[in-house]
Amino acid sequence: MNKKVKVGFFSLASCEGCYVDILNLDDKLLDILKYVEIVESRIFGIPKRSEELDVAFIEGAITCEEEIERAKEIRKRSKIVVALGDCACSGGKFMFKNFGFTGAKINQPPGKENFITEPIDKYIKVDYYLPGCPAKREEFVELVYSLLANRRFAEKPHSVCSECILYENDCLLEKGIPCLGPITQGGCGALCPTNGRGCFGCRGLYEDANIDGLIEAFKKHNIPIPDYLYELKKKLVEAAKHE
Amino acid sequence: MSKRELSINEIVRIEGHLDVSIYLSDGQVNRVQAKAIEGTRILERFLVGRSYLEVPEMASRMCGVCSAIHKVSSVQAVENALGIVLPEKLQKLRELLVIGGHLHSHVIHMFFFILPDYYGKDSALDLLPSDPEFVKKLIKIRKIINDMLKILGGSLVHPITPVAGGFAKPIYKKNLQNALNILKLLRKEIMDPVRFELAMGIPELEVKNTYVAVTDGKTVPLLHGDIRVFPSGKTYKPNEYQKVIKPLREKYSTAPHFLLDNRETYYVGAISRLNINHPYLSDAAKELCKEFNISFPMDNPFANNIAQLIEIVHYMDVAEQLLNDLISDPPKETRVDFEIKAGEGIAVTEAPRGMLIHHYKFNSEGYATWANIITPTAQNLKNIEKTAKAYTEALVNLGVEALLKFEIEKLVRAYDPCLSCSARFYKENP
Ligand code: SF4
Ligand code: SF4
Ligand code: SF4
Numbered sequence: 001m002n003k004k005v006k007v008g009f010f011s012l013a014s015c016e017g018c019y020v021d022i023l024n025l026d027d028k029l030l031d032i033l034k035y036v037e038i039v040e041s042r043i044f045g046i047p048k049r050s051e052e053l054d055v056a057f058i059e060g061a062i063t064c065e066e067e068i069e070r071a072k073e074i075r076k077r078s079k080i081v082v083a084l085g086d087c088a089c090s091g092g093k094f095m096f097k098n099f100g101f102t103g104a105k106i107n108q109p110p111g112k113e114n115f116i117t118e119p120i121d122k123y124i125k126v127d128y129y130l131p132g133c134p135a136k137r138e139e140f141v142e143l144v145y146s147l148l149a150n151r152r153f154a155e156k157p158h159s160v161c162s163e164c165i166l167y168e169n170d171c172l173l174e175k176g177i178p179c180l181g182p183i184t185q186g187g188c189g190a191l192c193p194t195n196g197r198g199c200f201g202c203r204g205l206y207e208d209a210n211i212d213g214l215i216e217a218f219k220k221h222n223i224p225i226p227d228y229l230y231e232l233k234k235k236l237v238e239a240a241k242h243e
Numbered sequence: 244m245s246k247r248e249l250s251i252n253e254i255v256r257i258e259g260h261l262d263v264s265i266y267l268s269d270g271q272v273n274r275v276q277a278k279a280i281e282g283t284r285i286l287e288r289f290l291v292g293r294s295y296l297e298v299p300e301m302a303s304r305m306c307g308v309c310s311a312i313h314k315v316s317s318v319q320a321v322e323n324a325l326g327i328v329l330p331e332k333l334q335k336l337r338e339l340l341v342i343g344g345h346l347h348s349h350v351i352h353m354f355f356f357i358l359p360d361y362y363g364k365d366s367a368l369d370l371l372p373s374d375p376e377f378v379k380k381l382i383k384i385r386k387i388i389n390d391m392l393k394i395l396g397g398s399l400v401h402p403i404t405p406v407a408g409g410f411a412k413p414i415y416k417k418n419l420q421n422a423l424n425i426l427k428l429l430r431k432e433i434m435d436p437v438r439f440e441l442a443m444g445i446p447e448l449e450v451k452n453t454y455v456a457v458t459d460g461k462t463v464p465l466l467h468g469d470i471r472v473f474p475s476g477k478t479y480k481p482n483e484y485q486k487v488i489k490p491l492r493e494k495y496s497t498a499p500h501f502l503l504d505n506r507e508t509y510y511v512g513a514i515s516r517l518n519i520n521h522p523y524l525s526d527a528a529k530e531l532c533k534e535f536n537i538s539f540p541m542d543n544p545f546a547n548n549i550a551q552l553i554e555i556v557h558y559m560d561v562a563e564q565l566l567n568d569l570i571s572d573p574p575k576e577t578r579v580d581f582e583i584k585a586g587e588g589i590a591v592t593e594a595p596r597g598m599l600i601h602h603y604k605f606n607s608e609g610y611a612t613w614a615n616i617i618t619p620t621a622q623n624l625k626n627i628e629k630t631a632k633a634y635t636e637a638l639v640n641l642g643v644e645a646l647l648k649f650e651i652e653k654l655v656r657a658y659d660p661c662l663s664c665s666a667r668f669y670k671e672n673p
Binding site: 104178192194 | 286288289292293294296297300301304305306307308310351355365366367368371379382383385386389397398399400401403404406410411412608
């Protein structure tokens with residue numbers, strides 16, 4: 001079994017930051033290339049080949065009809081589809097806090113005039129999610145090696161806050177700096193609070209998130225409460241009703 | 244009558260999705276269209292209503308390749324609106340971060356996107372079997388630059404540290420010392436590949452262009468200065484940009500196109516920065532120009548690549564100077580205090596790919612009520628069309644039409660286009 005695993009890298013509506021961060025793996029990427037062959041990727045300079053793929057990595061949100069078709073086409077010829085980054089995982093809803101947005105008509109060429117911003121799993125089946133903005137390059141490596149070894153790839157079951165406390169950071173909320181760490185899924189090692197800036201929630205919602213609790217904490221520290229927290233809460237209540 | 248259209252779809256090794264269509268009839272080139280067909284993200288929609296703290300976080304997500312300059316420009320526009328003036332040393336730290344971003348971007352472009360063209364290869368990865376040592380050296384260079392970005396920005400893509408008023412966390416003398424050591428290492432590794440690419444030369448093509456860049460009459464500025472047009476010499480203050488830089492809506496493109504004064508195409512990028520500011524290059528960069536017989540102004544659209552290589556050397560010198568200054572007298576503060584108030588702020592800066600404009604309005608609570616961002620690639624689209632037309636004509640006259648597709652792709656790549664951020668800003672229908 002010396003055959004290399006065939007992968008493709010695709011971008012829908014994205015900033016390409018997730019791919020740039022994968023390029024940032026530098027020599028670790030060279031190690032991966034011993035087992036993996038990149039058969040399609042514009043950014044790596046490998047043109048469209050429409051081949052069958054073992055793994056397709058898709059970065060970016062779906063924002064128009066054309067991208068729906070593109071996602072379906074990729075799904076059809078790929079054994080495994082990975083959503084890379086917040087844009088692909090949630091439609092960028094966590095990074096851009098657009099929980100209330102449902103779509104708009106825009107002044108664009110045909111096929112692009114209905115603007116939406118949706119996660120790819122609204123239209124195709126997704127096998128793995130790598131959240132974050134950008135997706136974390138170390139997690140990409142972890143996933144690739146788990147796939148190669150047929151190991152299970154585990155999601156991180158704790159909040160950013162618990163990682164932040166582990167690092168013994170001073171809590172930013174105490175200083176009046178807004179931070180979404182308490183309601184955000186961990187795995188980034190509390191990257192932003194460790195660098196002195198509040199968590200922006202880029203890894204999506206933590207399972208046991210307590211939005212009311214966060215709103216209370218903001219109030220207590222005189223931090224203005226952003227509208228999107230209320231929008232998010234409303235969304236969650238609606239989703240719970242449907243279950 | 245033989246009419247035909249040559250379409251070059253999904254040009255590879257650029258950031259984002261661009262098609263170029265060339266319309267020929269009877270050996271005449273009628274029209275060239277640069278069609279940005281990237282999906283739109285209309286980030287502006289999400290910026291409006293957000294607080295001054297959040298706007299730069301979102302604005303940085305326009306582009307993952309040059310997120311450092313987007314982040315810093317956005318923060319700078321916020322600061323301009325709130326009347327915050329940074330102390331000199333924090334300003335120097337910002338500049339260092341931005342230089343790190345430019346080095347990172349120029350290295351990706353010159354060594355991973357451009358180099359394969361000269362070998363006739365699809366991808367930098369294809370160079371691996373024939374010259375593994377060279378590829379490993381390039382990767383080492385990237386690693387070194389990444390280490391520098393990590394120290395200054397806290398992360399590699401979408402830097403965390405720049406916030407309104409300064410930095411989110413202190414950057415200490417020992418961090419700066421580390422950055423200086425890293426820079427010395429970089430200098431050791433990068434000069435060979437830079438000389439190697441300069442020696443390769445560029446295709447011959449002369450097109451007279453109008454060049455636009457930020458200028459201050461004493462440096463090759465990245466963050467502050469006026470808007471200068473060359474060769475006319477006209478100069479505008481940052482807050483006059485809307486008077487000269489006029490958007491144009493082309494039906495075939497999801498990104499807006501731009502013209503100067505509603506009529507003139509123009510070039511932004513390294514070539515424009517140097518055509519305008521070359522007297523202020525560092526000594527080592529000037530030496531290098533001499534060594535390779537480079538003189539200004541350069542009127543070959545491919546020369547943007549030469550300018551990027553010269554800039555790599557220049558920025559390393561500037562960074563070293565900045566680091567030495569800051570190490571001998573490190574900044575004492577991390578972030579200055581300010582009050583939230585209503586205001587309008589503009590930042591006109593130089594991204595790796597050329598002049599970049601962030602412009603916002605905030606209400607008295609610090610929430611954005613309006614946003615406008617003009618990216619370098621969008622400004623270059625019309626000039627890409629103009630020079631691609633000239634190059635096609637030259638190739639057709641030489642009777643080498645067969646090479647057209649390959650050569651035009653090469654020309655487009657010389658602009659270092661980044662569509663990820665250009666196709667972002669279409670206003671919704673009222
Ligand atoms: S998730 Fe973030 S880094 Fe990745 S494409 Fe989207 S905006 Fe860019
Ligand atoms: S800084 Fe943010 S992530 Fe860290 S403990 Fe406080 S709320 Fe949680
Ligand atoms: S701290 Fe928050 S915003 Fe920062 S990387 Fe982690 S999840 Fe994303």
